[in-house]
Amino acid sequence: MSHFSSEDSSLDSLLRRDPRTEWIARNRLHPLHSAVASTGQGEVRGPSGLLRRNPHVIGFIGPNGIKRIDRENLSSAGLNSKKRTDEAKQTQLPLQIVENPDGYIMVVADMIGGRLTSHDKDILGLAHQLVAESNRNTVVVLVCFGESKETQFDLAGVDRLIHLTADEFEGFAPEARVAALMQVEVQYQPERWLFPDSVHGGTDLACRLAAKLGERPVAQAWQVTASTTVSRGASSSQDILRETPRILMLMEECANAIEETRHQVLPMFVDGIEQTPPNLVDQGLIAVDANAVPLAEAEFILSAGNGIHNWDQFHATALALGATEGASRVAVDDGFMPRARQVGASGTWVTARVYLAVGISGAIQHMQGIGQCDKVVAINTDVGCDMVKRADLAVIADSEEVLAELSRLAEEYSSPKKRLSINEETKNQEEKSDAA
Template identity: 45%
Template structure:
């Protein structure tokens, strides 16, 4: 028998013809070694590797030695961070957190990062003492740089109680004598509370601080048009994104005892939130928006649904151009950039300008007839179908619940 490998013209023909019913038998996968007519091992460069998430071919030549990841697992979870401990703090850095709706804001985390830097620079070993007023919903606070925590859950500090919070803070300051007191300079609570405590205890204060070089703070002034330099002060009100949040350690987050305060009568009384007409809220500020586009044929139904849900109304450019909505209601890069908590897009396919405009929205709900449009790719929940039918269903659902509530009442 000949030493030469013989070519089988029939098999080669099948291999060449991808549409041949037996093609799969001969060209199965990269694991089968195939030899060419001259006896050389055939390589199939187009079949090597896999297509990565970005659509490009990735070739892994490590064989079975590469570490395996599952794509859904976040990178941080893989890293077990070392624990940062401060047994005997040389001094304290006090951080008063906003904790909006029980969760640390990005601004809070930045302030904690800044405080950790102040506590540990120049070889010092200070501890970051954080204060949270009201409930906290964060399950794991150890990642954000809190060495010691004072969690004041007194019922009296719920709502707007700046004077009581000040009373607590002055007690804490007297007890721990912190080197610096850091507040987020935010509309939520920090800006008000920080200035109050600085005025009350006659402490030196730097507002709108955003940079620290050695011992010199840089603060924004006169509508953000100027900078002023200031030495490190007792109270520092920090702007957003002034410093990176912590990422290299876990922290102890030891709960400390809350100081007792004597009977205190506040001169301000919080009467609670007032119902606001959603149509009066500026689109950029609104927390709940329902926007209509080209897919809507029954505009009165859209308006009724918006009013029932209590949502602020928005529109895509097409709806505005066609005269169904006013120009100031237009959402998108050419209209208003919105930052709603929930954004419902009804009959909007999602032009890139519109998607840019809603990039800061948290939850997006799409109602659309076309399940391949760009808005569906962005949305957290998509309902496919005629928008009129879906809006009508939603309308009915709201009315039913309202009726039940009214009957019970």
């Protein structure tokens, strides 16, 4: 057997020509021509081993007999656009591997809603710039707290990941987080600490860490190299040029995010975090009047358009969900909502994390206004409208039914405690009546 197989392999290496298929391939009028031409389309090696491309098989003959080359892939786009986007995503970027690092750059991310913000990604990009400048075998380590929904750490430039998920880091816990960062400092002695200079906690953590370590940080840095840093001072009226310190708080768009490489995202661990009982005791978020929050910075917007007929129900649902109310231009022009509530080009450009559009088909001016929203949910009767195409979750239904169900769900969700107390009250009353 072994003898035969070795003979087979020697035969395989011989280049054998098939004159008949070659002839069919040359003859465009042959009935088997298309089949033969398509088999050779993948990879054809010439007699010298060079890769050969057949220019004649590209394209197709159009309806009036002229050869057409479809470079944009338009014909297949209409049929299965979904598949095409998947293929586009699958192009693998080169993986950057760093083994045995001799230094660390720590990036502490805000991770609003459990995902990297664009600010975080810019800082990761800056960290990689600093690594490239230093010419050393340094890795970029992302430190993040709490639950993470991020799936693309590798594309954002995270070489190593320290993910701290204990209960004490949840919610508002700056002291516990700084204690963890202090342990990271002791264990890894990072070259630099990079923080986003943001109101989401980055500045607070950086200042606490710098005060603990007794180092002078730089705030509002926007041009950073390994040796010098330019930061804003005096309420952004001055540029201060100084040596780059070890702790930096960076402004938005301080560098470009990583785009062309993938990274390893290997986990790193911190042990022995000393936790003392915190002085600051979190009492939880306070319910604020959602409509008092400025529309431009509201986190969750329930927006109404032409598809709303029952306005009382809409307002009640917004109240039950705790959403800020928005409106499309039509709803405002028709007088159902005040002008200040208009979302879009001539209204407010909103930055909500979740935008729930009810009965809005999505004029381009409206879509511009919601360009920065993370999640868009659409309730609409028209499948083909632009809002449904833009939406992450689209519901094709009459708005009135869905809103009724939504407000019922919101009330059920918010009232289990109330219900319990009501049940207890009724029990007590029963007991009392029994006693009586």
